[in-house]
Amino acid sequence: MPQNSQEILLMLPHVVIGVGIVISLLIEMYSKKSETILPWISLFVFVFAGVHSIINISANQILFGGMLEVGGKPAIFNFIFNIGAALLILNSIDYIKKYESNHGEYYILIQSAILGMMVMAGSKDIFMIFIGLELMSIAFYVLAGINKKKSSSNEAALKYFLLGAFATGFIVYGIALIYGVSSTTSVDSIIQNFSTFTQNILFIVGLLLFIIGFSFKIAAFPFHMWVPDVYQGSATTVTGLMSTTGKTAAFSVLLIILSASLINYNIDIFAPYFAVIATLSMLYGSIVAIAQKNLKRMLAYSSISHAGYMAIGLAAANSEAFSGIIFYLAAYTFMNIGAFGIISIIEKQNDANTDLTAYAGLASKSPILAAFMSLFMFALAGIPPLAGFFGKYYVFISAIEADLTWLAVVGVFSSVISVYFYLRLVVYMYFKESEKDIDLHIDKYSLLSVVVSGILVIYFGISPDSLLNLILSVVN
Amino acid sequence: MEQSIQPLENYIPIFLVLGFAAVFALAVIFSSKLFGPSRPNKVKLSPYESGKDPIGSIKERVSIKYYLVAMLFIIFDIEVIFVYPWGVQFKQLFGEFGIIAFLPMLWFLIVLELGFLYIYKKGGLKWD
Numbered sequence: 001m002p003q004n005s006q007e008i009l010l011m012l013p014h015v016v017i018g019v020g021i022v023i024s025l026l027i028e029m030y031s032k033k034s035e036t037i038l039p040w041i042s043l044f045v046f047v048f049a050g051v052h053s054i055i056n057i058s059a060n061q062i063l064f065g066g067m068l069e070v071g072g073k074p075a076i077f078n079f080i081f082n083i084g085a086a087l088l089i090l091n092s093i094d095y096i097k098k099y100e101s102n103h104g105e106y107y108i109l110i111q112s113a114i115l116g117m118m119v120m121a122g123s124k125d126i127f128m129i130f131i132g133l134e135l136m137s138i139a140f141y142v143l144a145g146i147n148k149k150k151s152s153s154n155e156a157a158l159k160y161f162l163l164g165a166f167a168t169g170f171i172v173y174g175i176a177l178i179y180g181v182s183s184t185t186s187v188d189s190i191i192q193n194f195s196t197f198t199q200n201i202l203f204i205v206g207l208l209l210f211i212i213g214f215s216f217k218i219a220a221f222p223f224h225m226w227v228p229d230v231y232q233g234s235a236t237t238v239t240g241l242m243s244t245t246g247k248t249a250a251f252s253v254l255l256i257i258l259s260a261s262l263i264n265y266n267i268d269i270f271a272p273y274f275a276v277i278a279t280l281s282m283l284y285g286s287i288v289a290i291a292q293k294n295l296k297r298m299l300a301y302s303s304i305s306h307a308g309y310m311a312i313g314l315a316a317a318n319s320e321a322f323s324g325i326i327f328y329l330a331a332y333t334f335m336n337i338g339a340f341g342i343i344s345i346i347e348k349q350n351d352a353n354t355d356l357t358a359y360a361g362l363a364s365k366s367p368i369l370a371a372f373m374s375l376f377m378f379a380l381a382g383i384p385p386l387a388g389f390f391g392k393y394y395v396f397i398s399a400i401e402a403d404l405t406w407l408a409v410v411g412v413f414s415s416v417i418s419v420y421f422y423l424r425l426v427v428y429m430y431f432k433e434s435e436k437d438i439d440l441h442i443d444k445y446s447l448l449s450v451v452v453s454g455i456l457v458i459y460f461g462i463s464p465d466s467l468l469n470l471i472l473s474v475v476n
Numbered sequence: 477m478e479q480s481i482q483p484l485e486n487y488i489p490i491f492l493v494l495g496f497a498a499v500f501a502l503a504v505i506f507s508s509k510l511f512g513p514s515r516p517n518k519v520k521l522s523p524y525e526s527g528k529d530p531i532g533s534i535k536e537r538v539s540i541k542y543y544l545v546a547m548l549f550i551i552f553d554i555e556v557i558f559v560y561p562w563g564v565q566f567k568q569l570f571g572e573f574g575i576i577a578f579l580p581m582l583w584f585l586i587v588l589e590l591g592f593l594y595i596y597k598k599g600g601l602k603w604d
Contacts, residue, residue, distance in 0.1 A: 025590055029597040 007063055010056060010070045013049035013078055017115045020045035024108045034104035039093045042107045043086055046114065050082030057474060062124055066186055069122045072474045076326055077121035077252045084245045084333045085114045087341070087449045092237045094443035095344045099147045099235070106146055110241065113139035117249035126175050126185040129253055133171070133217075136249060137164050140242055144234040150351070156233025163216065163226040171213030177206025191260040204269060211257065211270060217250035218307045219243075221280035231300035236347055236354075239296060240340030243303045244333040251329055254314060258325075261317045274315035275407055281308030282414035289421045295343055295354050298421060299336070302380060305418060306332055312411055313395045316402035323471045324394030330467060331387035331460055335379040338453030342373045345446050349439050359425060361434030366442065370429045372454045379457045381422040382415050387460035394468070544601065548592075555588055 008015070024041055028034045053075040060072035089110065096103045116135025123129045141164060145157025175185075181203040182190050190197065197203040216223040231239045261268050285305025292298040310328050313321035346362075346369070347353045363370040379386035392415060396408040460467050522529075562569075562581050569577035595601060 022587060022590060025594055029594055 007061065010059055010061055011063055011068070013052050013082070014068075014070075014115065014118060016048055016052075017045055017111055017118070021108060021111045021115065024104075024111065028104040028108060035097075038104050038107040039089055042111055043089050045111065046082045046086035046089065049114075049118075050079050050086065053078035053082065054470075057470065060474070066188065067123070067125050067128050068119070069124050073255075073326075074118070074122035074252075076330075076471060076474060077248060078118050080248050080330050080333050081114050081117045081121070081245045084248075084337055085110060085241065087334075087337050087453055088237050088241050090445045090449035090452075091240070091337075091341045091344055093445045095237055095348060095446065096146075096235065098348060099149075103146070106143070109139045109143050109146075113143070113241070114245070117245055117252075120249045121252040123253075124187050126178065126187065126190075129187075130171065130175065132249075133168070133253075136246065137168065137217075140164075140238075140246060143238045143241070144230060146235055146238060150233075152233040153235070154233075156230045159226050159233075160230045167213045167216030167223070169213075170209045170216070174206045174209030174211075174213060177202050178210065181206065187256060191256075191263055194260045194263070198269060207257065208270070208273070211254065211273070214250045214254050215277060218247050218254070218310070219281075219304050220277045220307045220311055221284050221304065222277065224281070224284070224304045224307075227304055228297050228300045231303070232294060232296045232354075236296065236340055236344040239300075240337050240344070243299070243340070244336045247303070247307065248329045248333055251310060251325060255322065255325065258314055258317055258322060262319060262322065268317050271315045271317060271404075274311050274317075275404065278308045278311035278315055278407060279410050281305060281311060282411060283308075283417075286414045286417040286421075289418065292421070293356050295356060295359070295425070298356075298425075299339060299343075302418065302422075303336070305414060306380075308414070309392055309395055309411055312399050312404075312407050315407060316395075316398040316404055318398055318402050319475065320394065320401055321398035323468060323475050324391070324398050326471045326475075327394050327460075327464070327468055328391030331379070331391040331457070334453045334456040334460070335376045335386075335388055338372065338450055338457065339376040339380065341446060341450045341453060342369055342376070345369065345442055345450070346438070346440070348441060348443075353436075353438060356425065356428055357435055358438060359428045360432035360436075362429040365434065365438070366440055368447075369440075369442065369450075372450050373429060374426045375454050375457065377422040377425055379461070381419045383419075385461045387457045387464070390461060390464040390468075547600075548595070551588065551592055555585070558584060 020041060024038050027037055027041070031037060053071075056071050057075040058071065060069070060075075062069050089107070092106065096106055113136050116132045116137075116139065119132030119135065120129055121132075123132055141157060141161040144160045145153050147153040178190065179185060181200045182193065182197050184190060212223065216226075219227045231243060234242065257270065261270075282305050285301045285303070285308060289298050289301035289305070292301060306328075310325050310332075313325040313328070343354060346358060352358070359373075362373070375386070379388035382388045382392045384390075392411065396411055399405065399408040399411070559581065566577065
């Protein structure tokens, strides 16, 4: 239990979201107008938690007898999760009305997913990681199938559930072996004695299973099978949430392993593993995305290749990689949420409007949407001076520092390939004549969300130091 | 595990009862088949429905909505798992923390039952 009011104050983001879930449940039960009230409650909860985390970033403490860390590194992640979720909620207000099923529960599920992510990012105990992971995953399994009447949505939910449960099995088995060798579940004491434990082959096997489980969650190459179908089948706003904050949460756990090899110098057992999945994910994602005509599917493959870029940092395993990955995650979250926001606006009237052809001539119909979509595509491709460029830059620098120059070269090569399919969309929007007549209805909240994402992407691009210094201040 | 392991001989009466039950049950079933007369006809073989002619197949499927039962079972199962150790230690906890020992569990139960109430309100318990 928290010992004093100071500690309760520090874990206020978790408390506020927890209370928010309970209040939302009550409103959903008793109010006829829950759909109009719940978005604003979730929005308040997320903005409050995000701002509170970033304000109290220097107050780093471990609560509940070494279970949950607040402030510091988790605060950065909480900021990413909550602001990302707030932007998506703004987007959903109009979009989710498309589905006639009672969508009050949509907001409740998003809140519990975000709470799970916050627990994951702040966990100092293996079981806390697991509880957070399950809280997040179960909410996501349901969210993927929120559109009950569409068969592709049901397919997405079932596929995600089966493969996600399979990945969770890996993680639990890994945890069992890790506990068997170390006889502790505390992350800190495992990190401290990392070099002794790694003498034991069972510990390495356990850790490898653990990492493989999370490789599913970050959608890295050999474990990516679920990604395209799930991203395409789910509601667009849900896909936006899964691909950004879900990936960030999984990386927040993988960074724990990175910090273990940082504290114990020269123990870099998993560098070859990460180097291989990074290379394969980058190339596979970039090359297969070229063949995609559906925009959501294209962004799913782009998500695989972005997981590859971030995995370069995990292979490099130095302090530059640590801050580089966090920067990349923040940049990726905002540019991807922006891109999915625009897709959800275009898709609003008709599900078939996720095809590339639906974007032909968008620049003449809605110059502002076309401009922002181009901005996000440039950022995802890594063109300076946008946030995506600096994410890639820091990660590649870390690879060169770790004498993994070949990995950085593969990364640059893959980025060049990816420019093709990102810019193809821009070409469609600006240089092609519209074939279909699309009834555009731009909702003001969705537009606000897109504009805020765009501003953040530009801001992190123009002054990357502002974010990087914040990250460096908590990493050291 | 400090207590001494009991020798298997102590279980002999239980095994005897189990064995006798199995033999008796089998004997009753097969002795009627063995010694009784067997003269089947159409009326004898038809299912008994108070003397009426049977309507439809006897292999009718009845949905028991097991998933509802299972889901509810999980709610109460989790509740019991958490309340049990707390209840066992409650005297000690009460001595140490006073009434505060009671509040976290109360809050937990409120949140848990809220989930139950949600199922009820949403019509999740309707059989058909």
